[in-house]
C-alpha cells in the first residue's frame with residue numbers, strides 16, 4: 001500500500017473503499033487520534049463490509065516514522081500495510097539539523113508465505129512441524145546423537161518441550177518495500193555520493209518475523225524509535241521487533257561502491273537488502289546459522305518441571321541479556337568441533353575468545369560484553385527531552401504476566417485469553433504504570449494503541465517514548481503513560497498469530513460514546529469470539545489393513561476430537577472414539593473429558609477378552625459413554641485414564657511424533673485392554689506421508705498418511 005506523508009498540523013483524511021470480498025479496516029499504528037478513528041473492528045468501529053466506503057479523518061498532532069495496517073483477520077500477513085510518515089514543521093523547536101533535514105527513504109519490511117495465512121494459523125495450532133522441516137530446524141534424535149547432544153534432547157523432552165525455534169513460521173521470501181533486492185543510487189533525483197548520509201525510516205510490517213538490521217558501510221546511527229526521537233547512538237546491528245519502527249542514519253563511505261543494508265529474519269533463513277550508493281556491491285555477509293542445540297541446553301536450564309521459567313536471579317530487562325546469544329556463532333563462537341571459517345567479515349570474528357565463559361559469568365548473555373559487536377538494546381535509548389508525566393496525576397499500577405505454551409499454541413496474559421477477560425476500566429487523567437513479566441518461552445512485542453508510553457530505564461527523566469515493547473522470555477519491564485484520551489484502546493502482542501490466539505486486553509478510558517459503535521457490549525463479544533476461533537485438524541491413514549485417523553476441533557481451552565480405526569472386514573473390526581475435553585492450567589498438560597465409544601468386531605468364536613484388571617470387555621458390539629482424564633507426562637507421553645458407564649476401566653499410554661530424523665516420526669500406544677500399536681511415519685510433503693504400523697487389532701499395515 002502507498003506511503004502516506006503528512007506534516008504536523010495537517011488534518012488527515014483517508015477514504016477507504018473496500019473492494020475486497022471480505023470486511024476490512026485500517027489501524028494507524030502509533031498515532032494519537034480520537035478512538036473512533038483507531039481502526040479496530042468491533043472495538044472502535046464496525047467492520048467495513050465489501051463495497052462500503054469509510055472515511056478516516058483526524059488531526060496530525062505528532063511526528064515521526066509510523067505505519068498503518070489492516071486490523072481485520074489475517075490481512076496483515078498478505079500485504080495490507082504501508083508507511084505513515086509525519087514530518088516536523090520547519091519551525092519545530094525539536095527540529096534536529098543534520099538529522100531531520102537528511103535525504104530519507106521509508107522502508108517497509110515484510111515477509112511472504114505461499115501458504116494461505118489461515119493455513120499458517122491452523123498449522124501453528126496443530127503443532128505441525130512442517131515449518132521446522134523447511135527451516136532445517138527439526139532438532140531430531142538422529143541429529144542430536146550425531147552432534148553429541150543426545151542427553152540434551154532427552155532432557156528437553158523430559159521437560160515436555162518440543163523443539164524450539166526463535167520464530168514460528170517459515171517464509172518463502174522477505175521484502176523491503178515489496179522487493180527482495182533494491183538499488184538506491186539517488187534520492188529525489190539527487191545521486192548519492194561519498195559522505196552523504198541517508199535516513200532510513202524502517203517499519204517492521206512482518207506478521208511474525210523479527211529482523212536483524214546490519215549495514216556494510218560502517219556503524220549505523222539510531223535516531224528514533226517508534227516515531228520518537230532518541231539521542232543518536234552508533235551501533236553495529238539492531239533487532240527490530242514485529243511492528244516496531246526505527247530511524248537509522250547510514251553514511252556512504254566511498255564513491256564507486258554500493259553498500260548493503262540488510263535485514264535478516266531472526267531465524268536467519270531469509271534476508272532482503274537495499275544497496276545504497278552506486279558501483280561495486282559491498283556485501284555485509286549472511287548471518288551464520290543458529291546453534292539450535294546450544295539454545296536447547298539453555299532452555300533446559302531455564303525451564304522448571306512445572307513449566308515456569310527460572311531466570312536464575314538475573315533480573316532480566318530491556319533486551320540487555322539475550323539468552324539467544326548462546327546460539328549466535330558470531331558472538332559465542334562456532335559450534336563445538338567446527339572450525340570458525342574465515343568468510344571475510346571483519347565485524348563478526350570476536351566470538352572465539354569468549355568460549356571459556358563459565359556458567360557463573362554474570363555477562364554470559366550480554367552480547368555487548370561478550371563481543372566487539374555493538375547491539376542496540378532498550379537501555380541505550382534516551383529521549384532528547386524530559387518525558388516525565390504530571391506529578392499530581394493519580395497512578396494506577398497494573399501487572400501482567402505473559403503466558404502461554406508452544407505445544408498447543410495458546411498465548412495469553414495472566415493465563416487468560418481475551419475471550420476470558422473483561423475490559424480494564426481506567427479513569428481519564430490517570431497514569432497507568434504497567435509491569436510486564438514474560439513467563440512464556442517466546443518473545444512478545446507488546447503494543448499499545450493510542451498512546452506512547454515511557455519505557456523506564458536508566459535514563460530517568462529522559463526515558464524513551466515508544467508504543468511497542470519487545471519482552472524476551474523471563475524479562476520484566478515497566479512502562480507508564482498518561483491516559484488522557486477517552487476510548488477503548490487495544491493492548492496486545494503484535495505477533496499476528498499470538499494476537500489471534502488471544503494475547504490481548506482492552507483499556508477502557510472512561511465510558512466513551514462511540515458513534516461508530518452503537519452496541520459496544522455486543523461488539524466486544526464479537527471481538528472476544530474472533531480471537532478464540534476453533535481450528536480444524538484432520539489426519540487419516542489409508543493402509544493395506546485398514547483406515548485409521550482422527551479429526552479435531554480446538555480452541556484455547558476446548559478440544560472436540562474423534563478417532564477412527566476401520567478394518568476392511570468384520571474380524572478386524574470398526575471403532576470410533578469421540579472426546580470432548582477442556583484443557584486445564586497454563587501448560588495445558590491436563591485435560592478432563594467426556595467420551596463416547598462405539599466398536600464392532602467379530603472375534604470368531606464370540607470369545608471375550610479380559611483386560612489387565614480382569615474385567616471382561618465385550619468387544620464385539622459395544623457403545624459406551626465414558627469419563628476420563630488425559631495428562632502429559634515427562635517425555636511428552638500422554639497417559640489417558642477412562643471409566644465407562646458399564647464399569648470398564650481403561651488406562652492408555654501414548655506418544656506421537658517422536659522426531660527420529662528430520663522427516664521421520666515414531667509413535668506408540670499401549671493400554672490395559674492389552675492393545676498396542678507402534679508406528680513410523682515419513683513426512684513427504686505438508687499433507688502427505690508414508691506410514692507403517694503394527695496394531696494388535698489390525699496387524700501390520702503400510703499406507704499413505706494424509707494430513708490436513
Ligand SMILES: [Cu+2]
Nearest residue numbers: 444493495498
Ligand atoms: Cu506474542
